Amino acid sequence: MAIEDPVEAPFRDLTTPKTCAVLGGRGFLGRSLVTKLLQLGDWIVRVSDSALSLQLDLTHPPDSLLHDAVSSGRASYHHLDVRDVSQITKAIGGSSVVFYMEADDLTTHDFYLCYMTVVQGAKNVIHACRECNVRQLIYNSTADVVFDGSHDILDGDESLRFNWKFHDMMSDLKAQAEALILYTNNIDGLLTCALRPSNVFGPGETQLVPFLVNLAKSGWAKFIVGGGENLSDFTYAENVTHAHICAAEALNSRMISVAGKAFFITNLEPMKFWDFVSSILEGFGYQRPLVNLPARLVWYYILILKWTHEKLGSKRYNHSMLTHFFHLASRTRTFNCTAAQKHLGYSPVVSLEDGITSTIESFSHFSGDMSLTRCPNFERQSKVEKLLGTGKVADILLWRDEKETFLYFVVLSFILFWFLLSGRTFITSIANLMLWIITILFGYGFLPFIM
Numbered sequence: 001m002a003i004e005d006p007v008e009a010p011f012r013d014l015t016t017p018k019t020c021a022v023l024g025g026r027g028f029l030g031r032s033l034v035t036k037l038l039q040l041g042d043w044i045v046r047v048s049d050s051a052l053s054l055q056l057d058l059t060h061p062p063d064s065l066l067h068d069a070v071s072s073g074r075a076s077y078h079h080l081d082v083r084d085v086s087q088i089t090k091a092i093g094g095s096s097v098v099f100y101m102e103a104d105d106l107t108t109h110d111f112y113l114c115y116m117t118v119v120q121g122a123k124n125v126i127h128a129c130r131e132c133n134v135r136q137l138i139y140n141s142t143a144d145v146v147f148d149g150s151h152d153i154l155d156g157d158e159s160l161r162f163n164w165k166f167h168d169m170m171s172d173l174k175a176q177a178e179a180l181i182l183y184t185n186n187i188d189g190l191l192t193c194a195l196r197p198s199n200v201f202g203p204g205e206t207q208l209v210p211f212l213v214n215l216a217k218s219g220w221a222k223f224i225v226g227g228g229e230n231l232s233d234f235t236y237a238e239n240v241t242h243a244h245i246c247a248a249e250a251l252n253s254r255m256i257s258v259a260g261k262a263f264f265i266t267n268l269e270p271m272k273f274w275d276f277v278s279s280i281l282e283g284f285g286y287q288r289p290l291v292n293l294p295a296r297l298v299w300y301y302i303l304i305l306k307w308t309h310e311k312l313g314s315k316r317y318n319h320s321m322l323t324h325f326f327h328l329a330s331r332t333r334t335f336n337c338t339a340a341q342k343h344l345g346y347s348p349v350v351s352l353e354d355g356i357t358s359t360i361e362s363f364s365h366f367s368g369d370m371s372l373t374r375c376p377n378f379e380r381q382s383k384v385e386k387l388l389g390t391g392k393v394a395d396i397l398l399w400r401d402e403k404e405t406f407l408y409f410v411v412l413s414f415i416l417f418w419f420l421l422s423g424r425t426f427i428t429s430i431a432n433l434m435l436w437i438i439t440i441l442f443g444y445g446f447l448p449f450i451m
Helices: 008-012 028-040 061-072 085-092 111-131 169-183 208-218 237-252 273-283 295-312 319-330 338-344 352-362 383-388 392-397 402-421 426-443
Strands: 018-023 043-049 075-079 097-100 136-140 153-156 191-197 223-225 261-265 291-293 333-335
Touching (some): 018 028, 018 085, 028 043, 028 061, 028 237, 043 085, 061 075, 085 111, 111 136, 111 169, 191 237, 223 295, 237 261, 237 352, 273 319, 273 352, 291 295, 295 319, 295 402
Parallel strands (some): 018 097, 043 075, 153 333, 191 261, 223 291
16 A cells, blocks of 8 residues: 655645756666656756666666656766766766765675775765755665664664674775765755665665575575564665655755754564565565574574685675674664654655565566475375484484474584585694683683692
């Protein structure tokens, strides 16, 4: 069920179209924002992104709308590298409002690239906005800037401070970029604010939903990390877009309560994290998570996995996403949007239920091969079960006790790496293992203290 959009009316009253620039306009959120601005009809939109040219699929309605807008002069496209101030100046020239969405495809393996794109990029955008006499700069930040991964956040508001230690690199860099942009507020007439959406999802999203589907295909989505009762706030992409337009209108009114401030944005419908995961997976025809695993056990497994890949020099796996997902999956993380409602006039325009439905429909290609993931017929005994019988080995191999099998898997993975893949001799591996065991036992006080 769609919710009435209260901010469209003020824009329709404008007699002269305003010019805005959307930096990162071909990314996940950038596309949604460009589409919404063009639908309002009161904006001339300067779209910029890292691609050299504008690639459009005219069978896709948003792309068709952008194509028509470019043809009529209501939109233009500019190649942009935020590490180059001159390119930013060219992309935003003549704009009164700049929406800074950032790239969503950065590789976390390259710290220098991420720093130059996120932090130095923010500095360059600020410099270009001041040089081009831009009046408003709205930055798309993230709720992750106040989440350390180790503590629950229940109904958190804007009084929460940045973490002193971040659980992932991108959250750290985004926090630095946000701080720079907010600090610049009211310098040379530039008004700034930042939005902090939580767990954004929607059509075209490239992280959370694809990650969940990959988990399901690999068989790991059957597990629930921890007790499964932790709450989370999610935000549908169109609601984030709506919040940006609300922020632009509020800054245009020169509201003191908005300029230089950050605001949390959610769907205002906190729910259990694992209920959301189940809704997404079941929408694609996959089995919902059923088996609870202790969060500490899963965390140790992730650490061992990460260590193993580092020792092997493998960069194939995205450990940052896996770590981030673990923290989201095992902690409560909800936010209070009263400030955004009061000062920006924000309220969701798409409900969480409708957002989940739209997202599932947009990723219909993920539902292609469901034969391996649907619930099997447990009443019929398979050939493998007949062969293995009912012994201890059969219980482990057939995952009859999921927690026990998982524990054996972790232990065997550790043994495989320690003795075969580490590059050490067998004697050295034994000696190092004994050293670790003695150290741990001593640390727990199991060894007697000899006078």
